[in-house]
Amino acid sequence: MTTTLYIFTGTGNSLAAAEFLAQKLGDMVIESIPIRMKKAGLLIPDTNKVGFIFPVNYSGVPLILSEFIPRVSLSHVPYIFAVAISGGIGRYALLQLDRMLKENGSSLQAGWMVRMVDNYIPYGGAPDEKTQKKLLSDAESVLADIANSIQAEKKEMPGFPVLSQLLHSLFYPRFIRSLSEIDTRFRVDDTCNGCGICSRVCPSDNIRIIDNKPVWQHHCLFCLACINLCPKEAIQLEEKLRNKRRYHNPSVPLKKLIQIQSGMDSSSDQ
Ligand SMILES: Cc1cc2nc3c(=O)[nH]c(=O)nc-3n(C[C@H](O)[C@H](O)[C@H](O)COP(=O)(O)O)c2cc1C
Ligand code: SF4
Ligand code: SF4
Structure with missing residues (x-):
């Protein structure tokens, strides 16, 4: 029985988790939400299981996922699951997604x-790096249990997560409202070499390279891929990022990240 897994990622964690589940479960098709969003029409997956995997944003779902839900018809699918990938707190995102699905008939x-x-x-x-390794290895154990639950089609939703709900109601609506202007806070410094990687890892096609420098186009999702993946660490968020360690999931090669964001071939990248 094939499973369709719709995925969004900024820095590769959600993709690494999706690939881990696909490897454990087999018979799973991974579909990129940003690529799907570029195609017109309603999507009707022809599988008995459908999953969503995405990074938590302020205990909520990324904007692109909330825009995707009305574009996919799932009322015929008997088993729908979601895996919210976080930095530690964010279960409320699952309840938010459930509510959005209910508004759309599943x-x-x-x-x-x-x-x-x-x-x-x-x-x-x-x-x-040591802390990263530990977190990622712990995550694999959790994902292995999740794979078993998906296999057995277990019904398991979180209880009401009070702290996460509080974080959501305090910050999420403001975050979503700020997105149309948020990239005006990005700065690029002189170490930029015009390589264009920031533009190719952007899931929102929000960066043009003009005169060998990134120029943001004001439809940012604030996934932080451009900032974290720039090989020169040349992108700053006002002054907050100077000398701060960047992150991308070490098991996801740049080429794969570019393909999941845009479908673009990236054979010239390392
Ligand atoms: C704008 C923004 C908001 C975030 N909010 C939360 C949050 O509320 N709780 C949390 O645990 N992690 C939060 N994170 C961290 C990401 O959810 C986390 O690092 C995730 O693993 C990234 O997945 P990705 O590599 O697939 O993009 C946030 C990240 C960003 C960029
Ligand atoms: S990835 Fe970094 S170095 Fe490359 S164009 Fe973008 S800002 Fe410049
Ligand atoms: S501009 Fe940067 S932060 Fe915004 S969506 Fe693109 S990669 Fe993500």
């Missing part, structure tokens, strides 16, 4: 949160 049968490495680096930078 619902989640199961939802889990998995803690991986926090890619929101403005406040302290990414953790050191």
